Amino acid sequence: xxxxxxxxxxxxxxxxxxxxxxxxxxxxxxxxxxxxxxxxxxxxxxxxxxxxxxxxxxxxxxxxxxxxxxxxxxxxxxxxxxxxxxxxxxxxxxxxxxxxxxxxxxxxxxxxxxxxxxxxxxxxxxxxxxxxxxxxxxxxxxxxxxxxxxxxxxxxxxxxxxxxxxxxxxxxxxxxxxxxxxxxxxxxxxxxxxxxxxxxxxxxxxxxxxxxxxxxxxxxxxxxxxxxxxxxxxxxxxxxxxxxxxxxxxxxxxxxxxxxxxxxxxxxxxxxxxxxxxxxxxxxxxxxxxxxxxxxxxxxxxxxxxxxxxxxxxxxxxxxxxxxxxxxxxxxxxxxxxxxxxxxxxxxxxxxxxxxxxxxxxxxxxxxxxxxxxxxxxxxxxxxxxxxxxxxxxxxxxxxxxxxxxxxxxxxxxxxxxxxxxxxxxxxxxxxxxxxxxxxxxxxxxxxxxxxxxxxxxxxxxxxxxxxxxxxxxxxxxxxxxxxxxxxxxxxxxxxxxxxxxxxxxxxxxxxxxxxxxxxxxxxxxxxxxxxxxxxxxxx
Numbered sequence: 001x002x003x004x005x006x007x008x009x010x011x012x013x014x015x016x017x018x019x020x021x022x023x024x025x026x027x028x029x030x031x032x033x034x035x036x037x038x039x040x041x042x043x044x045x046x047x048x049x050x051x052x053x054x055x056x057x058x059x060x061x062x063x064x065x066x067x068x069x070x071x072x073x074x075x076x077x078x079x080x081x082x083x084x085x086x087x088x089x090x091x092x093x094x095x096x097x098x099x100x101x102x103x104x105x106x107x108x109x110x111x112x113x114x115x116x117x118x119x120x121x122x123x124x125x126x127x128x129x130x131x132x133x134x135x136x137x138x139x140x141x142x143x144x145x146x147x148x149x150x151x152x153x154x155x156x157x158x159x160x161x162x163x164x165x166x167x168x169x170x171x172x173x174x175x176x177x178x179x180x181x182x183x184x185x186x187x188x189x190x191x192x193x194x195x196x197x198x199x200x201x202x203x204x205x206x207x208x209x210x211x212x213x214x215x216x217x218x219x220x221x222x223x224x225x226x227x228x229x230x231x232x233x234x235x236x237x238x239x240x241x242x243x244x245x246x247x248x249x250x251x252x253x254x255x256x257x258x259x260x261x262x263x264x265x266x267x268x269x270x271x272x273x274x275x276x277x278x279x280x281x282x283x284x285x286x287x288x289x290x291x292x293x294x295x296x297x298x299x300x301x302x303x304x305x306x307x308x309x310x311x312x313x314x315x316x317x318x319x320x321x322x323x324x325x326x327x328x329x330x331x332x333x334x335x336x337x338x339x340x341x342x343x344x345x346x347x348x349x350x351x352x353x354x355x356x357x358x359x360x361x362x363x364x365x366x367x368x369x370x371x372x373x374x375x376x377x378x379x380x381x382x383x384x385x386x387x388x389x390x391x392x393x394x395x396x397x398x399x400x401x402x403x404x405x406x407x408x409x410x411x412x413x414x415x416x417x418x419x420x421x422x423x424x425x426x427x428x429x430x431x432x433x434x435x436x437x438x439x440x441x442x443x444x445x446x447x448x449x450x451x452x453x454x455x456x457x458x459x460x461x462x463x464x465x466x467x468x469x470x471x472x473x474x475x476x477x478x479x480x481x482x483x484x485x486x487x488x489x490x491x492x493x494x495x496x497x498x499x500x501x502x503x504x505x506x507x508x509x510x511x512x513x514x515x516x517x518x519x520x521x522x523x524x525x526x527x528x529x530x531x532x533x534x535x536x537x538x539x540x
Contacts, residue, residue: 018506031502032511038101039517040497040524041086044531046106048470049078051145057137061130070113076122077463079107079114084467086491088445091116102499105515106536123451123459131462136228138466139203143229146473150229152197152424153261155221155243156431157214160439160446161186162457170453175211189457190214191446192221193431193465194241199476200430202469204228207461218243218252226259233260240264240413242424253304257412264424267303267310267408275301275312276402283314287419293317296418301410308410311421319405326404329366330391333373336363341387350382360387368403372396434468443491444471474531481530483523490527497524499538 001008013019049055058074059065065072071079079098083089089097095114098104104111126134142148161183164174174187188210195202206221225241226233233239240262248265256263269276283295293316301310340359351359360375372395379385409425416424438446446464451457471487478485485493498518503511515538520528528534 032505033503035501037499039499040494041491042101043533043536044494045082045085052141054078061134062125071109073122073125076119081463081467085444085471090450091119123456148196149198151238153194153241154427154431155194157192158435159188159190159210173209173454175209177211192217195431197427201472202465205465207458214246215249218247230260250305264411269406303410311409313407314405322404344385347383444468493523
């Protein structure tokens with residue numbers, strides 16, 4: 001170059017003997033050993049975290065890392081999020097899992113720096129106030145980077161069981177309450193979410209004590225939602241939040257009224273007998289193509305202190321499901337009553353009449369049972385009691401006509417069509433799907449949670465929610481290319497793209513490694529190109 005010799009490319013091939021040995025007869029250049037590492041799912045998720053700017057946002061809020069730290073707080077939280085998406089495990093097991101992936105090649109973090117204590121220190125470094133700032137900035141970045149449509153927002157709440165010791169005083173957020181996973185023996189952590197109808201992307205999360213009713217947490221979630229996107233809502237007038245009857249209260253509704261948000265909600269049918277009594281002749285087909293079998297009528301009514309537009313719907317599909325469910329309930333009640341009757345008939349009962357009446361009342365307490373089933377307890381003493389019961393078919397027919405298949409929706413969206421109101425309310429399936437995903441034990445899971453302090457639980461909830469947001473953004477990107485995949489299917493397809501490491505051992509020194517990706521199917525190649533994985537692929 002410029003008249004002078006210069007080495008522009010150099011690669012060490014080994015000693016003369018090693019090179020000749022590789023080229024000799026029968027050697028064939030075969031490796032001495034191979035390793036297979038997870039690549040596709042790890043690289044795609046890491047690219048998404050970088051695109052959102054998660055590490056930079058967290059580090060900007062928390063501050064720069066200590067000089068003796070192997071990685072920043074933002075890096076540790078991003079790694080925890082990555083693990084939650086792909087293969088949820090404890091921080092104690094993280095380093096062992098990390099070695100089975102291409103992670104060590106992508107991030108040069110010493111193995112000892114992945115000890116669980118370093119994760120805990122990173123979690124402790126984030127204050128509750130910083131966590132709020134971080135969540136807001138990440139939500140804003142996602143909306144801007146991915147052009148998420150915020151016109152439809154869905155709010156719902158659930159809780160997750162923990163395994164925190166009952167005597168542990170350091171986790172006041174974990175309380176016993178109404179367990180939606182039916183684990184009444186465990187302490188619970190509540191979680192409220194707001195997701196977009198555009199891709200079911202998480203935009204607001206709110207962790208709260210497991211013994212608090214959902215309705216009491218509604219103001220906190222709505223206030224945070226208004227802070228994050230209130231300016232946009234005031235400018236466009238196009239943000240509509242959807243919630244169910246579990247959030248109904250006059251104070252909550254007044255909060256919505258004074259906010260820049262529109263709403264679509266529901267009212268308990270049993271609280272509105274005058275609307276249920278309106279004959280079916282008033283109902284009209286909503287949209288046969290979009291909502292087969294759905295009929296509705298509109299009116300105006302006062303609800304929670306103000307007059308609103310009300311839409312009462314009747315779904316033949318919902319009515320059939322409620323009939324089937326009620327049949328099963330009645331059958332279960334009948335079996336329990338039969339057991340009581342048989343015990344009384346044998347004359348072995350020790351309970352007095354009052355105790356038996358309480359037992360019968362408990363058995364017949366499920367919803368609507370007392371409207372159609374009548375019990376008769378004859379006798380006075382334990383040895384003379386006799387139980388019989390009947391199901392009133394006329395009352396059953398009246399119940400089905402009056403209630404089954406009906407929903408009562410109310411909204412301040414005066415210009416929307418009936419179909420638009422119904423579609424908005426049905427979008428609650430988006431957040432319900434997110435809750436189901438977070439309860440999947442294998443991918444994007446809230447559990448297992450091995451944290452016992454209030455602060456760590458809140459950080460854990462944050463990166464679990466972030467993990468789901470990342471997964472939903474990826475799924476949204478895939479669907480926009482015309483390929484419909486569930487989160488689990490998408491991650492499974494990406495996980496099939498592995499990195500093969502071929503090891504060549506010399507007589508001395510460390511083995512030389514050659515890396516290449518496994519053969520890809522058409523869907524895998526599609527995802528490989530979509531998530532720009534070539535930039536992180538091994539160089540040949």
